[in-house]
Each structure stands twice: as C-alpha cells, then as structure tokens.
Amino acid sequence: MISEITGIVVQKDQDTCVVNVHGIGFLVETSRITTAQLPACGHEVHLYTHLVVREDNWRLVGFISPEERETFLDLLSVGGLGIKGALSVLSVLGVGGLEDAIAQGDWQRIKEAPGVGAKLAQRIQLELSGKWQNRPVKAATSHPLADEPGDEIVQGLMALGYSREEAQYAAQQVDSQGDVATRIRQALRALDRR
Structure with a gap:
C-alpha cells in the first residue's frame, strides 16, 4: 500500500x-x-x-493532510459513494465544512457537491453522524459571515466555481486595500500560484 x-x-x-x-x-x-x-x-x-x-x-x-485522507476513507465507507463522489464532497465542503454539516444535520449542504443527490446526501449524513458521534469539529465553516473581512472575495470566488475553503484560503492571501474587483484578481493569482 x-x-x-x-x-x-x-x-x-x-x-x-x-x-x-x-x-x-x-x-x-x-x-x-x-x-x-x-x-x-x-x-x-x-x-x-x-x-x-x-x-x-x-x-x-x-x-495535503492526514485528516483529509481519513475523512475521504470515511466517505468511501458510505454505501453508494465512490471515489469521484467522495472527492466532490471534499472539494465543496472541505474537512471542517463536512464535519460542521454532519454535526448540524445539514444534509442539504452536502447535496451541494456535484454528483450527490438528496438520497445520497441523507445517507452520508446518517452514516457519518453515527461514526463521528464523538469526533470533535475542528473548523466550523458552515456559512461565511457577512461582517468577516474578505467575505465579498469569498462570495465572488464561489460564484466563479471555487469551493468555500479554496475561496477562504485565497481571501486570506490578498491585501485589505483596493476595490473588490482588484482583490478578486489578487485572490485568483494566489490560487494560480498554489
């Protein structure tokens, strides 16, 4: 292996x-x-x-992290979810976002992942909530707060198709000065460099 x-x-x-x-x-x-x-x-x-x-x-x-790999393996254990679907869920929610969605019983959020329908999202919620009963939530990222710095950058990048966690990462890389369009361009350059 x-x-x-x-x-x-x-x-x-x-x-x-x-x-x-x-x-x-x-x-x-x-x-x-x-x-x-x-x-x-x-x-x-x-x-x-x-x-x-x-x-x-x-x-x-x-x-990139052992936590992401462990979360992927937990997702693979869910009946009906394959490699592509598990990676799709991680791409959209990230580890912290998925933990938060499971903790809150928010299967609708899991359904945001391409290729994951309502029934599969509910199954993921049900199976992982049992498995993760005592798992501490490391990073709650359920919904960006309107008053957080860079929130408009996060929302702009998500509208362009980036995941919430990618957008949050990029928003942290830009200057707080300048208009939104300039800062989104800086964020896109930061994503390209990674």
Missing part, C-alpha cells in the same frame, strides 16, 4: 497532479482543497495517499 509520497510536482490541474518520485511519475487524484494548496510545478510536495485497487485499474488518491 502506498500511504505517503514525497516528490516534485511536474503537472497539475483541478483534479489531478503528477508527482515525480525518483524518476517515476505518479498520477494522483486530488480534491480541489488539496489542489489549491499544492506548490507550483518544479517544487517538492508531500502527500498522504490511499491506493484504491480495482479489477480493471489502480487509482492513487492524494491529500
């Missing part, structure tokens, strides 16, 4: 990256949360991974 890899990022897009480890290029599927935190191509990265072995193919899935 490949549980961690360290190597040089040689290629990346929204859902995958290629990491060169001593001359071998590993194609790694990622959530958009992890993708947003990857270094630029040519720089070293350390990923926590899970190898999914199927009859017809092997898929290596990578995460």
